Amino acid sequence: MIERYSHQKVEGFWQTKWKENQVFESKLDNKKNKYYVMEMFPYPSGKIHMGHVRNYTLGDVVARYKKMKGFNVLHPMGWDAFGLPAENAAIKEKKNPSDWTYSNIKVMKKQLKSMGLSIDWSREIATCHPDYYKHEQKFFIELYKKGLAYKKESLVNWDPVDQTVLANEQVIDGKGWRSGAEIIQKKLSQWFLKTSAYSEELLSDLTKLTNWPEKVKTMQSNWIGKSVGLEIDFSILKSENISSQKLKIFTTRPDTIFGATFCAISPNHPLAIEIKKTNTEVKNFISRIEKNDEKINIDEKLGIDSGIKVKHPVKTNSELPVYIANFVLMEYGSGAIFGCPAHDQRDLEFANKYKLDVIPVVMPKNEKVDSFSIKNQAFVEDGILINSEFLNGLSVEQAKKTINEKLVKDGSAKYKTNFRLRDWGISRQRYWGCPIPIIYREDGKVLPVKEKELPVLLPQNISLTGKGNPLGQNKDWKKTICPETGMAATRETDTFDTFFESSWYFLRYCSPRSKEAFEKKSLNYWMPVDQYIGGIEHAILHLLYSRFFTKALRDLNYFNFDEPFKGLFTQGMVTHKTYYSSSQEWLNPEDVYFDQKTNSTKKVVGDTPVEVGRSEKMSKSKNNVIDPSSIINKYGADTARWFMMSDSPPERDLEWTETGVEGSYKFINKIWNFSNKILFEESLNNSEMTERDINFKNNINNYIVRISTNIEKFHFNKVVANIYELTNYAQKEYECKDLAKNTFLDFLKTYAKLIHPIIPHISEEIWNLMKNEGMVVDQTWPILEKLKIDETKSKVKLAIQINGKTREIIEVGEAATKKEVEELVMINKKIFKYIDGKEVKKIIYVPKKILNIVV
């Protein structure tokens, strides 16, 4: 009798064994090639979810595989431990954010360990620990001294629910990314990091990232948004109340200058602010725009004539009105534009609304000047210049060049490159974050905290109410003195955006306990990260900030590499069907069942019918969450890992299904039973190796190649299919009882290695059952056995096509020539039927694949 496979016993046993032998603890070793693989670290929210299981299984498969391939693997884990939920829990449940966070970490660490991950836990970091955040306080001061961190008064996105400032990227459709609240504009003094200083490099270095998904690179490139154009000065025609004489505008379409019929400036433009002091109509308009409710309907273009006129820079005797318009952004370019309605959709909508002229200056090649006009659709494609004096007849590109040169020569314009990327606002009015190490002296001086005074620790005794700035309310903490002068001073009460911590943690993993932030020799050995794995939702923010940080720290002479992540992989979400009851509530998958008799889905309690919705990302709001722990308890980690890798390609969404998990569980047991049969069933002979054995070994070689390349290419769903196929194949051969026992013992040894990256526990158990030495985790990946193959005897299947349609499949020798195959085919009855009485025009032969006869 074969003993039933018990994941409860087996998995814990091997997890302990790996730990005792410290097999995952990485040491710097210059003789070995390193491989640094890491997944995005989790926020300790309470317990792990299926997204984590997928993410960390993916990384673990890579880590274990690379280790077996002989690499010195670094596979660390940590906690993105600062953040709002801890503070919200503190307010709601009167818990200390620190206690709440650390107890969550404890729970989640246990869960992650139960997955059997090959993590070097000796490198574990938590970003809320002073030993971690003290280093970033130091970086900040160094960035400040270098002019890369600065404070400015600015309009910021204010989340009225979280009572905090959000970065532009954190505002989605006008709502807070976490709270979902409608965001309002508020003026505050904020700390910024000069990400814009690296715009050009952040953009151009994207080309170096050959192991990144194109999609992510495109998203970053669009976000940085480089545009090359011209900054043109328009002279302001004197108006008594205006101090400035010129209006600077930015354009990428200087070729359309003759089509300009107005100028527009942002409501925040200095000129607009000046005008509103004396013009109440303008003042009322601007305050209306600034009101939040005006921002909701962003489609409606609103403007007001400022009363000012400017001179057209090239068209003689032409004056343009200057409007104040809601669609012009102060943050981009110079906050002012010239409007060319014929060739810009926004300008056209605005012009149509306020009855401004529309002058077409570019027309399609085949049009006639007299009949060409613009109605509701601006013409934005290439064409021929018209109504443009000396530019007439030129193409858009030629016209650009001509007008550029003229305006620059005249001194009324200069070349300008603008980026959409803005500086990163890092101030947050929160408690549970890293304190910004700045003091404000009573004489008004702003000073960075002295290095020896670091870290600036968060105060322990704090009462969180959810109103206002917690550190600002803590008077004892806030009050300090200037160590140099002894003058009274107050501390900065804002904390860093939590993206600050996650922008450099991959560097800290290299020497997580070093006194200084980094140990140079460790950094230079391990960095860059060879493979980073995480969700696509971080395609812009986290990855861009990390890239910026790497470049900024490089320029502070910490190291000399340019990019943090050599390879990036973004995995899809884990989804589940949604269930909606007649009483209008979302039902958990556990509370419904499929009734085969009526062919419908029903509620377990009450037996009432349930509507089945489409598969969506597991979320509390849709109540379609499956708890990983209960799955691991019931089926074991190997089952969960196997299912995670099966079916869907990792970059796509994976639908979690009960039947799929059952199937994975059955497979684990099947492997176990088969292995036991090989080892203990006395039905195999001990005879010599025959040709059949060699053939079998050759086929196993084939599977090794396929599995290896599929792992390298991240095609894990195909690896799973390969292993299924391999198992079925070996089982069939076994049932034939024609092979030698040693052949199967060799096979099982190889097999245990091949399944190890995905399902390591059962792999160790099989290895142990065979009484092999050591553990699979320390073995080298299977090498191909060199076997003697008789080329003339090995056959391949060849498809015979008539006019491209497959009509017959024949077996021929691997090295068969065209002539040999032709001869074989012509005497084949089935094929002859199709050729008979027809003229053979052409025969195409692709060795080992097809022979196509064209008749």
Add this chain to the structure above:
RNA sequence: GGGCGUGUGGUGGAAUGGUAGACACGGUAGACUCAAAAUCUACUCGGCGCAAGUCGGUGGAGGUUCAAAUCCUCUCACGCCUACCA
């Protein structure tokens, strides 16, 4: 509005110019069993046919090619991201 992606059986998906549907889930039939579970075996794209077989088939319409799910053009549907960036 812009960008990216996807469309193949009942389902997840294989096949990146050469046998469409690997592998898995589900389903049907059978074996074992008092019975069930588990396990094993066979079948499972559609039409016609008792069968051998044959015709059709990768969202739709064209095209390139000896050969197209794959390459090109147009078109439809869905999904994701992004959005007044001048």
